[in-house]
Amino acid sequence: MAEIPAREAAPRGTNGAVKFTLSGALAGARSCVPIAISGSAIGLVFGTLAGQAGLGAGEAALMSALVFSGAAQFVVLGLWASPLPVVAIAVTTLVVGMRHVLMGAALGPVFSKLSPLKAYGSVFFMADENWALTMGEFAKGRRDAAFLLGGGLLMFCAWTGSTFVGGAFGGAVEDPARWGLDFAFTAVFLALISGMWKGRSDILPWAVAAAVAVAAHHWLPGQWYILLGGLAGSFAGAVRRGH
Amino acid sequence: MGISLITLLAIVLMAITTYATRAGGLWLASRFDLSERAGAWLDQIPGAILVSLVAPAVLTGGPAEALAALAVVVVAVRTASLPAAMVTGVVAVVVLRAIEANLL
Numbered sequence: 001m002a003e004i005p006a007r008e009a010a011p012r013g014t015n016g017a018v019k020f021t022l023s024g025a026l027a028g029a030r031s032c033v034p035i036a037i038s039g040s041a042i043g044l045v046f047g048t049l050a051g052q053a054g055l056g057a058g059e060a061a062l063m064s065a066l067v068f069s070g071a072a073q074f075v076v077l078g079l080w081a082s083p084l085p086v087v088a089i090a091v092t093t094l095v096v097g098m099r100h101v102l103m104g105a106a107l108g109p110v111f112s113k114l115s116p117l118k119a120y121g122s123v124f125f126m127a128d129e130n131w132a133l134t135m136g137e138f139a140k141g142r143r144d145a146a147f148l149l150g151g152g153l154l155m156f157c158a159w160t161g162s163t164f165v166g167g168a169f170g171g172a173v174e175d176p177a178r179w180g181l182d183f184a185f186t187a188v189f190l191a192l193i194s195g196m197w198k199g200r201s202d203i204l205p206w207a208v209a210a211a212v213a214v215a216a217h218h219w220l221p222g223q224w225y226i227l228l229g230g231l232a233g234s235f236a237g238a239v240r241r242g243h
Numbered sequence: 244m245g246i247s248l249i250t251l252l253a254i255v256l257m258a259i260t261t262y263a264t265r266a267g268g269l270w271l272a273s274r275f276d277l278s279e280r281a282g283a284w285l286d287q288i289p290g291a292i293l294v295s296l297v298a299p300a301v302l303t304g305g306p307a308e309a310l311a312a313l314a315v316v317v318v319a320v321r322t323a324s325l326p327a328a329m330v331t332g333v334v335a336v337v338v339l340r341a342i343e344a345n346l347l
Binding site: 004031033034035038055056058059062063066067068069072073076083084086089090093094097098099100101102103104105106107108109111112119120123124126128132135136139179180181183184186187188189190191192193194195196202205206208209210212213214217218225226227228229230231232233234235236237238241 | 262264271280295298299302308319337
């Protein structure tokens with residue numbers, strides 16, 4: 001279960017037809033089980049904090065269902081006040097979500113071969129974790145695009161359901177750091193990174209990404225560090241490979 | 244449990260902007276024929292994004308986070324199991340933070 005995808009010789013282009021099957025969706029859901037479990041714990045926390053910020057359990061669950069982005073939702077809670085700063089909330093959500101543009105572009109070569117309904121329906125459920133697992137699958141040459149949707153649907157149910165429970169019964173998990181839950185996703189991302197390592201050519205782009213992310217995290221507010229680090233690292237890698 | 248209109252408006256605006264970011268990159272990538280060089284760039288995105296996501300927590304979080312990260316990588320490389328790596332990270336960070344708190 002949930003084997004870390006290794007990045008072998010990445011087949012690019014049209015070799016290996018793109019599929020969209022039920023078994024692909026189930027494989028995606030299976031690989032996301034541990035992520036959905038820790039996501040539920042975070043959802044309980046979000047529901048609880050949303051309640052403290054003045055949102056009802058139904059409102060918080062609706063936000064989780066429609067927005068489906070933990071990062072954006074937690075950041076926005078910090079802005080929740082009366083009267084509600086609607087414009088600031090929308091702009092903040094946009095800034096936090098900018099990394100999705102980069103992630104969606106990376107799905108492009110495979111997803112552009114799907115029907116628009118499948119492609120644009122699937123990306124609603126694109127979160128950091130199932131996206132990373134899906135990219136790992138593609139890198140292995142397994143091109144079942146439903147993998148993203150399967151994992152995303154499981155995470156969606158876990159996230160929305162746990163938000164409602166947290167909002168309704170509050171205080172279940174007050175401080176995620178106390179239980180190490182804040183580190184759960186860092187651990188998942190680290191494991192995915194170690195599976196992606198393919199040699200010394202990764203050192204430069206990853207070092208650039210890390211340096212820019214740390215600097216941006218220190219000097220800029222919010223979540224800009226993810227987008228800026230991702231841009232800088234990927235450009236460094238592409239430029240280097242061009243030589 | 245009613246939903247206030249202004250809250251609903253904020254949530255819907257959040258939903259629209261988030262979905263726009265999710266669909267926007269895919270739309271841009273499928274709109275244009277990708278050159279070899281653009282393809283090479285897209286290949287580098289997953290690693291660079293993932294490194295950026297963890298770098299601040301791992302590199303500036305403190306000794307507990309750095310050591311827990313090391314443990315995660317060792318377990319991930321040895322077992323290739325995502326759940327094992329995740330559990331290792333959570334347990335390691337709790338234990339190491341407790342040790343750190345007692346030392347200071």
